Amino acid sequence: EPEVTQTPSHQVTQMGQEVILRCVPISNHLYFYWYRQILGQKVEFLVSFYNNEISEKSEIFDDQFSVERPDGSNFTLKIRSTKLEDSAMYFCASSVYPSYEQYFGPGTRLTVT
Amino acid sequence: AQSVTQPDIHITVSEGASLELRCNYSYGATPYLFWYVQSPGQGLQLLLKYFSGDTLVQGIKGFEAEFKRSQSSFNLRKPSVHWSDAAEYFCAVGAKEYGNKLVFGAGTILRVKS
Numbered sequence: 001e002p003e004v005t006q007t008p009s010h011q012v013t014q015m016g017q018e019v020i021l022r023c024v025p026i027s028n029h030l031y032f033y034w035y036r037q038i039l040g041q042k043v044e045f046l047v048s049f050y051n052n053e054i055s056e057k058s059e060i061f062d063d064q065f066s067v068e069r070p071d072g073s074n075f076t077l078k079i080r081s082t083k084l085e086d087s088a089m090y091f092c093a094s095s096v097y098p099s100y101e102q103y104f105g106p107g108t109r110l111t112v113t
Numbered sequence: 114a115q116s117v118t119q120p121d122i123h124i125t126v127s128e129g130a131s132l133e134l135r136c137n138y139s140y141g142a143t144p145y146l147f148w149y150v151q152s153p154g155q156g157l158q159l160l161l162k163y164f165s166g167d168t169l170v171q172g173i174k175g176f177e178a179e180f181k182r183s184q185s186s187f188n189l190r191k192p193s194v195h196w197s198d199a200a201e202y203f204c205a206v207g208a209k210e211y212g213n214k215l216v217f218g219a220g221t222i223l224r225v226k227s
Contacts, residue, residue, distance in 0.1 A: 004156075031213060043157070043203065045214035056212040091156060098213040099164070101147060106156035 002026045004105035006092050012111045013082055021077045021108045023092030032075045033093040033102060034067065036060070043091065049075065050098070082112045115140050117206050119218035126194050127226050134189040134221050136204030140211075146187040147205040147215065148178055157203065163187065174198070199225045 005024045013019050025032050034046040047057040049067050066078045075094075079086055089109050093102040118137045126132050138144060145164045149157040161172025168180040178189045187204060204218040 033213065035215075042219050043205075043215075043217040045216070048213040050213075056214060058214070093157075095213075099145065099207070099209050101159055101162045102215060103159065104149070104157035 004092055004094055004103050006090075006105035006108050008108060009106065010109045010111070012113065015084060015112055016081050019079050019082055019110065021079075021090050021092075021110070023075045023077075023105055024073050025075055025092065025094030026103055027073070029094035029096050029103075031055075031095045031098050031102075032067075032069070033095075034077045035091045035093065035104075036088040037091065037107075038085075038088045046077075046090075048098075055098075079110075082110075084112050086110060087112045115206065115208070115211060115216045117204055117216050117218040119202075119204055119221050121221045122219070123222045123224065125224040125226060128196050129193050132189075132191045132194045132198070132223070134202050134204075134223070136187045136189065136218060138185050138187065138204075138206045140185075140206060140208055142208040142210035144206045144208050146178075146180060147207075148172065148176070148187075148189050149203045149205060150174075150200045151203065151220075152200045160189070160202075194223075194225055196225045196227060199223055 007022045032049045037043045047061045048055045064080045089107045091107045092105040095102045116139045147162045148160040163170050163180045201220045201222045203220045205215040207215045
């Protein structure tokens with residue numbers, strides 16, 4: 001069964017460093033998403049992406065964040081200058097259409113020290 | 114604003130007992146609804162979904178959920194819980210009118226005692 005994959009599973013970085021989280025969505029899906037879950041809190045929407053552009057973003061997704069689909073398979077989330085409060089589990093998801101179910105990857109746990 | 118409430122933070126049931134996890138939503142549009150399950154250290158697995166039609170939907174692992182528009186609820190049920198069902202369960206809601214994002218509840222942690 002096709003699934004969303006994410007690398008790395010765990011990333012430790014120092015405050016102020018740039019990180020790139022990578023995702024490979026399900027191959028025939030057209031819509032891609034990033035969510036995050038701070039420990040003990042709700043899963044929160046960050047951004048959605050379609051046709052090589054952002055279709056929606058939350059207030060969390062400020063200028064420190066960017067997304068890219070550099071090739072036909074990968075979908076990346078970049079945090080330019082990490083802060084302690086960026087420590088969270090980051091989930092990538094994809095769907096065939098925007099109103100269809102979203103399939104989530106296993107997540108990348110980001111720890112900022 | 115859209116919101117999803119899962120009133121129970123923790124629930125403990127005995128193996129073989131029935132289960133109901135509650136989910137209420139507040140949305141200004143016709144929602145589509147999901148239940149996801151997360152085992153420790155794992156991602157979010159889709160259990161079931163409701164878009165339209167029959168308000169009782171069946172999912173994987175023997176779970177079902179019923180959409181009740183009048184109560185703004187989408188409760189998850191299972192007639193007989195197995196020890197492997199111990200996990201955290203999330204209700205999520207979306208709507209075309211609010212773009213593609215899903216809004217999640219805070220989750221309910223299910224413990225199963227033998």
